[in-house]
Amino acid sequence: MTETPILETALPLATSGDIAVINLESARGQSWNRFQRYPERPGVAGYIVEQEQMTLQFLSDARALDRLESLIEQLVRTGIEPTQLALIQAQVASTAHRFSEARDYLRAAEDYGRLPSAANRLLLSIDQACGDKLDTLLESRRQIAAESGRLEDLVPLGSLLADLGQFDEADSIYKQAFRSYQDVSPFALAWVCFQLGVLWGELVPEVQSSRAADWYRRAIEYVPSYVKARVHLSEIYLEDQLIGDAEALLLPALASGDPEVDWRLADVMTAQGRASAGKKYLENAARGFEALLDNYLLAFADHGAEFYSGSGNDPGRALELADLNLANRPTLRAFEQTYETAVGAGQLQAASEILTAATLRWGASHAFSFSPLAECGTASMGGSDALLNELKGAKDDNRP
Amino acid sequence: MSDHVDGPRSIGDPSIDLTDLFAFTSPEDPSRTVLVANVFPSAGASAMFSNVVNHSIVVRRMTVAGLGEAAKFKPDDKEYRFNCKFTDLQRVANGSKPTQKGTCTFPSGQELTFVVNDERGASTPDGVFRVFAGLRSDPFYLAWLVAILKKFPNLLEHDNVLSIVIDFDTKQVLNPDKGPLFGVIAETSAIPQPRTLIGHEPPRFDWVGRPEQTNMRLNNPAMEGADDVRDLWNQMTPFALAEEFQPIFRKRLLDSLTNWDMRDGKADWPPAALTAVINVYLDDFLLFDVSKPINDTSFFEIEKSTLHGQPYQTGGGRTVNANVIDIMLTWMVNNDREFLQGGATGATKPGSNSFPYLASPNTQIQTAVESVELAASPDKVWALIGDFGAVWEPLVASIITVGTGVGQLRTIETIDGKRIIERLEAIDNSQRSYRYSLISGIQATDYVGTLTVSPKELGSLVKWQVQYWADGQPDILVKTIISTLLKTSLGSLRERFGVTQ
Numbered sequence: 001m002t003e004t005p006i007l008e009t010a011l012p013l014a015t016s017g018d019i020a021v022i023n024l025e026s027a028r029g030q031s032w033n034r035f036q037r038y039p040e041r042p043g044v045a046g047y048i049v050e051q052e053q054m055t056l057q058f059l060s061d062a063r064a065l066d067r068l069e070s071l072i073e074q075l076v077r078t079g080i081e082p083t084q085l086a087l088i089q090a091q092v093a094s095t096a097h098r099f100s101e102a103r104d105y106l107r108a109a110e111d112y113g114r115l116p117s118a119a120n121r122l123l124l125s126i127d128q129a130c131g132d133k134l135d136t137l138l139e140s141r142r143q144i145a146a147e148s149g150r151l152e153d154l155v156p157l158g159s160l161l162a163d164l165g166q167f168d169e170a171d172s173i174y175k176q177a178f179r180s181y182q183d184v185s186p187f188a189l190a191w192v193c194f195q196l197g198v199l200w201g202e203l204v205p206e207v208q209s210s211r212a213a214d215w216y217r218r219a220i221e222y223v224p225s226y227v228k229a230r231v232h233l234s235e236i237y238l239e240d241q242l243i244g245d246a247e248a249l250l251l252p253a254l255a256s257g258d259p260e261v262d263w264r265l266a267d268v269m270t271a272q273g274r275a276s277a278g279k280k281y282l283e284n285a286a287r288g289f290e291a292l293l294d295n296y297l298l299a300f301a302d303h304g305a306e307f308y309s310g311s312g313n314d315p316g317r318a319l320e321l322a323d324l325n326l327a328n329r330p331t332l333r334a335f336e337q338t339y340e341t342a343v344g345a346g347q348l349q350a351a352s353e354i355l356t357a358a359t360l361r362w363g364a365s366h367a368f369s370f371s372p373l374a375e376c377g378t379a380s381m382g383g384s385d386a387l388l389n390e391l392k393g394a395k396d397d398n399r400p
Numbered sequence: 401m402s403d404h405v406d407g408p409r410s411i412g413d414p415s416i417d418l419t420d421l422f423a424f425t426s427p428e429d430p431s432r433t434v435l436v437a438n439v440f441p442s443a444g445a446s447a448m449f450s451n452v453v454n455h456s457i458v459v460r461r462m463t464v465a466g467l468g469e470a471a472k473f474k475p476d477d478k479e480y481r482f483n484c485k486f487t488d489l490q491r492v493a494n495g496s497k498p499t500q501k502g503t504c505t506f507p508s509g510q511e512l513t514f515v516v517n518d519e520r521g522a523s524t525p526d527g528v529f530r531v532f533a534g535l536r537s538d539p540f541y542l543a544w545l546v547a548i549l550k551k552f553p554n555l556l557e558h559d560n561v562l563s564i565v566i567d568f569d570t571k572q573v574l575n576p577d578k579g580p581l582f583g584v585i586a587e588t589s590a591i592p593q594p595r596t597l598i599g600h601e602p603p604r605f606d607w608v609g610r611p612e613q614t615n616m617r618l619n620n621p622a623m624e625g626a627d628d629v630r631d632l633w634n635q636m637t638p639f640a641l642a643e644e645f646q647p648i649f650r651k652r653l654l655d656s657l658t659n660w661d662m663r664d665g666k667a668d669w670p671p672a673a674l675t676a677v678i679n680v681y682l683d684d685f686l687l688f689d690v691s692k693p694i695n696d697t698s699f700f701e702i703e704k705s706t707l708h709g710q711p712y713q714t715g716g717g718r719t720v721n722a723n724v725i726d727i728m729l730t731w732m733v734n735n736d737r738e739f740l741q742g743g744a745t746g747a748t749k750p751g752s753n754s755f756p757y758l759a760s761p762n763t764q765i766q767t768a769v770e771s772v773e774l775a776a777s778p779d780k781v782w783a784l785i786g787d788f789g790a791v792w793e794p795l796v797a798s799i800i801t802v803g804t805g806v807g808q809l810r811t812i813e814t815i816d817g818k819r820i821i822e823r824l825e826a827i828d829n830s831q832r833s834y835r836y837s838l839i840s841g842i843q844a845t846d847y848v849g850t851l852t853v854s855p856k857e858l859g860s861l862v863k864w865q866v867q868y869w870a871d872g873q874p875d876i877l878v879k880t881i882i883s884t885l886l887k888t889s890l891g892s893l894r895e896r897f898g899v900t901q
Contacts, residue, residue: 026446063840066843251802254809257841287813
């Protein structure tokens with residue numbers, strides 16, 4: 001994989017992330033106040049959905065999901081125009097990863113009349129999140145991005161290309177998103193940086209941690225409160241034994257209430273030999289994850305599975321959550337996670353079945369050739385014993 | 401994980417979005433002119449200016465270059481440019497909210513630095529310029545559903561905007577002896593930076609001349625399926641509309657104004673008159689004459705009189721309280737045959753006659769206060785509840801603290817499994833008082849609590865006050881949650897220390 005060069009000096013300038021966060025909160029509060037006074041007014045609820053999505057995406061404020069549910073409850077009571085209501089219900093369901101429900105709402109919206117363009121965009125997002133119709137999706141994404149040339153259309157295209165294993169082009173598209181940006185919102189630019197961090201740190205076959213770290217750092221420079229960027233960067237620091245740096249990165253994010261922060265801080269404390277504090281943070285993380293899973297199971301199933309596979313140390317719970325996530329959206333990455341979780345839980349037969357299902361669904365795709373599952377799949381050609389040995393080997397040496 | 405959030409549409413920065421431009425004679429002093437540019441629609445209660453944007457108000461002297469169907473206003477080449485830039489947040493040590501400063505550069509080259517939201521503003525030593533910048537109640541009001549031309553309550557009720565108010569000595573700055581008629585626009589653009597991409601010129605984000613050029617004339621909401629040309633318009637250079645784009649905008653204005661004319665089913669605009677109006681609209685700047693009276697109804701009078709082939713009588717301009725939408729709709733729909741009054745007769749709050757002329761911002765802060773008188777000394781009570789990390793409230797199962805002193809975070813686990821995170825903002829043990837803010841856990845924003853223990857007769861008085869904005873839930877619901885928390889906690893102190901008889 002080669003990275004398209006982009007000079008550090010070429011990164012666009014943006015409004016200070018601290019100001020932008022204050023402005024987001026201020027505008028969001030205003031939208032809610034307006035909604036409380038005039039719930040039936042067109043457009044107000046739509047703004048709230050956008051602002052809450054941004055609050056969730058960048059500040060990891062899971063209460064945004066509670067607020068969105070509350071929005072729906074109140075909208076239903078106001079007797080808003082049915083197409084509008086169905087579209088907002090679909091957006092909220094999709095935000096909580098209830099994709100099947102979101103599709104139902106969109107179908108209902110269609111029954112009321114012509115779908116607005118926002119609904120078509122949402123459908124594309126749902127298909128992408130679920131790994132559905134990726135070929136036609138790619139065509140649509142390319143067309144939309146070519147027509148608009150805008151960051152908000154280029155980033156999903158880059159993300160889709162990365163999902164399809166076309167990493168170089170994904171990188172290039174993300175860089176194009178930078179160049180195309182004609183505004184000063186740090187959120188947009190931090191989003192691109194974060195995607196590049198994920199691309200180089202998690203998606204490419206041979207990860208480049210220092211390159212990923214650079215992008216996460218840039219994301220944090222744009223938006224210091226970007227919790228997920230802090231968490232991802234802290235993971236790299238922990239791997240590199242930069243324990244103090246990881247701690248410094250995580251402490252400001254603790255206030256977000258995101259249990260991933262507690263989890264990584266627990267890892268920091270453990271690495272520093274502060275077992276008691278580590279235990280407390282781990283307990284907080286577990287409580288936090290369970291609280292999220294209680295309310296928004298599908299939205300946090302994959303994160304929960306990752307936690308319980310790791311420091312959370314409950315392989316059974318991890319597999320249960322990974323299975324749920326896989327059933328909800330059978331992407332290649334969900335298959336990889338579930339397979340790895342099954343191996344970790346010692347459920348070798350289940351792992352074998354997951355591998356078979358993954359091969360059936362994704363085996364012919366370009367992305368599959370980069371997947372660790374491809375290697376296991378090759379081993380499985382030698383028969384079930386060879387597969388089980390491979391799976392055991394993978395478990396023993398922390399593969400795949 | 402695939403990114404299934406398809407990029408929020410509001411991924412742009414709303415603080416660069418100009419909402420309105422005003423030009424009027426100072427109600428405090430007729431020898432001074434006031435220019436106001438507002439940004440950030442529905443800004444809320446705590447918005448700040450972008451620190452990477454140039455906010456400019458640009459004035460040019462004008463001459464009337466044609467009357468009647470040849471109506472034309474010709475701008476002079478000389479610009480009077482007022483540029484305002486703002487800093488990043490300035491943190492203060494005592495835990496107060498961060499502040500922001502601004503600097504305005506005037507046509508003379510003078511600079512003036514001021515604190516955002518300081519209502520007194522700042523003045524240059526010679527008194528020529530005075531500036532305010534900060535949150536204000538939005539003076540604009542739109543009381544129509546314009547797509548269907550139906551009266552409606554003000555759609556911007558209770559909204560705030562970020563305002564830049566520049567008040568200056570007319571004679572010293574604009575030298576009206578050379579001609580008293582001026583055109584003004586406001587624009588937001590990127591501050592040129594050495595870090596920008598090669599070939600990536602600092603863009604102009606937005607500009608505004610007359611109100612509603614983009615949202616009602618170029619983008620008539622009743623014309624379904626018409627291409628949105630607003631972005632293209634915003635890329636045009638003010639005072640100098642590019643020749644090659646004129647046909648696009650001319651055609652759009654013709655279609656749009658024809659549509660507006662027929663909204664009441666009657667054609668009030670002859671083709672020649674419409675063509676003349678379009679020519680005037682294509683030169684988009686707000687006209688004002690500093691030698692004539694500018695009042696709440698003089699908006700657009702300069703253009704109208706000139707189009708009628710007559711000398712104008714007022715200073716035109718636009719005051720804070722001008723009812724521009726109804727004036728404009730009446731003109732476009734029925735050519736001033738019959739005044740169209742919308743569903744509101746004023747903005748949320750009227751402007752004032754004193755600097756900074758725009759009304760204070762709208763707030764809806766909620767307050768919950770509970771108190772209890774106890775039969776124990778203040779020191780004894782404070783010893784229990786004055787520790788930010790102490791567990792004494794019955795609804796609290798445990799507290800974990802991070803850090804010490806101001807800035808300390810406490811994570812409260814309630815007995816029903818909720819998690820509340822709060823930050824210590826100030827503590828004064830001698831006054832037995834601390835102040836804290838909510839980080840997360842209750843559906844409220846700008847949540848600040850103050851707990852105080854003071855002497856009361858032979859015992860003490862504990863007062864607990866919380867101020868907040870309800871966030872995502874009806875006010876009453878949030879208030880109930882907070883009041884219950886306060887009452888239960890103070891009730892437990894009554895049991896522990898006894899009450900004053």
